[in-house]
Amino acid sequence: MNQFSRNLLLWLVLGLLFMLLFQIFSKPEETEPERVYSEFSTALERGEISEVTIQGKEITGRYKDGDSFRTYDPGDTDLVSRLRAQDVKIEAQPEEGEPWYVILLV
Structure with a gap:
Protein backbone atom coordinates (compact mmCIF):
# COMPACT_ATOMS: atom_id res chain seq x y z
CA MET A 1 0.00 0.00 0.00
CA GLU A 29 -31.48 13.83 26.44
CA GLU A 30 -34.79 11.98 26.42
CA THR A 31 -36.34 13.40 29.57
CA GLU A 32 -39.96 12.53 28.93
CA PRO A 33 -41.02 9.10 30.17
CA GLU A 34 -42.55 7.01 27.40
CA ARG A 35 -46.23 6.09 27.82
CA VAL A 36 -48.29 3.61 25.85
CA TYR A 37 -50.85 5.27 23.61
CA SER A 38 -53.83 3.87 25.53
CA GLU A 39 -52.62 5.63 28.73
CA PHE A 40 -52.28 8.87 26.78
CA SER A 41 -55.77 8.42 25.31
CA THR A 42 -57.29 7.78 28.75
CA ALA A 43 -55.56 10.85 30.21
CA LEU A 44 -56.88 12.91 27.30
CA GLU A 45 -60.45 11.72 27.91
CA ARG A 46 -60.11 12.63 31.60
CA GLY A 47 -58.92 16.15 30.71
CA GLU A 48 -55.50 15.63 32.31
CA ILE A 49 -53.39 16.91 29.38
CA SER A 50 -52.54 20.59 28.98
CA GLU A 51 -50.35 20.67 25.85
CA VAL A 52 -48.87 18.44 23.16
CA THR A 53 -46.27 18.72 20.41
CA ILE A 54 -46.78 16.44 17.43
CA GLN A 55 -43.72 15.71 15.28
CA GLY A 56 -44.43 13.04 12.71
CA LYS A 57 -45.79 10.13 14.75
CA GLU A 58 -44.08 11.21 17.98
CA ILE A 59 -46.23 13.02 20.53
CA THR A 60 -44.63 14.80 23.47
CA GLY A 61 -46.56 16.80 25.98
CA ARG A 62 -47.31 17.89 29.49
CA TYR A 63 -49.99 16.86 31.92
CA LYS A 64 -51.85 19.55 33.86
CA ASP A 65 -49.90 18.54 36.98
CA GLY A 66 -46.65 19.51 35.18
CA ASP A 67 -45.29 16.03 34.41
CA SER A 68 -44.15 15.42 30.84
CA PHE A 69 -44.65 12.38 28.61
CA ARG A 70 -43.87 10.93 25.19
CA THR A 71 -45.88 8.49 23.10
CA TYR A 72 -46.41 7.56 19.46
CA ASP A 73 -49.53 8.00 17.33
CA PRO A 74 -50.68 4.65 15.92
CA GLY A 75 -52.72 6.44 13.25
CA ASP A 76 -55.60 7.89 15.28
CA THR A 77 -57.44 10.00 12.69
CA ASP A 78 -59.57 11.72 15.37
CA LEU A 79 -56.65 12.77 17.55
CA VAL A 80 -56.61 16.48 16.68
CA SER A 81 -60.37 16.84 17.12
CA ARG A 82 -60.18 15.02 20.48
CA LEU A 83 -57.36 17.34 21.59
CA ARG A 84 -59.38 20.41 20.55
CA ALA A 85 -62.47 19.12 22.36
CA GLN A 86 -60.42 18.99 25.59
CA ASP A 87 -58.94 22.48 24.91
CA VAL A 88 -55.37 21.13 24.72
CA LYS A 89 -52.69 23.46 23.32
CA ILE A 90 -51.40 21.81 20.11
CA GLU A 91 -48.04 22.47 18.47
CA ALA A 92 -47.09 20.71 15.24
CA GLN A 93 -43.51 20.41 13.99
CA PRO A 94 -42.13 18.89 10.80
CA GLU A 95 -40.70 15.41 10.97
CA GLU A 96 -36.94 15.33 11.39
CA GLY A 97 -35.02 14.05 8.38
CA GLU A 98 -31.83 12.07 8.25
CA PRO A 99 -28.68 13.93 9.31
CA TRP A 100 -26.58 15.19 6.40
CA TYR A 101 -23.67 12.87 7.15
CA VAL A 102 -25.88 9.77 6.88
CA ILE A 103 -26.75 10.81 3.33
CA LEU A 104 -23.03 11.13 2.56
CA LEU A 105 -22.40 7.61 3.83
CA VAL A 106 -25.03 6.17 1.51
Missing part, protein backbone atom coordinates in the same frame (compact mmCIF):
# COMPACT_ATOMS: atom_id res chain seq x y z
CA ASN A 2 1.53 3.30 -1.00
CA GLN A 3 1.70 6.44 1.15
CA PHE A 4 -1.27 8.12 -0.58
CA SER A 5 -3.56 5.12 0.02
CA ARG A 6 -2.62 4.94 3.70
CA ASN A 7 -3.22 8.66 4.18
CA LEU A 8 -6.57 8.46 2.42
CA LEU A 9 -7.63 5.47 4.51
CA LEU A 10 -6.55 7.23 7.70
CA TRP A 11 -8.58 10.35 6.82
CA LEU A 12 -11.63 8.25 5.97
CA VAL A 13 -11.45 6.40 9.28
CA LEU A 14 -10.97 9.66 11.19
CA GLY A 15 -13.90 11.23 9.33
CA LEU A 16 -16.18 8.30 10.12
CA LEU A 17 -15.09 8.36 13.76
CA PHE A 18 -15.79 12.09 13.96
CA MET A 19 -19.28 11.63 12.47
CA LEU A 20 -20.03 8.79 14.89
CA LEU A 21 -18.95 10.85 17.90
CA PHE A 22 -20.95 13.83 16.63
CA GLN A 23 -24.08 11.71 16.35
CA ILE A 24 -23.65 10.20 19.80
CA PHE A 25 -23.13 13.53 21.55
CA SER A 26 -25.61 15.61 19.54
CA LYS A 27 -28.67 13.59 20.59
CA PRO A 28 -30.75 15.49 23.13
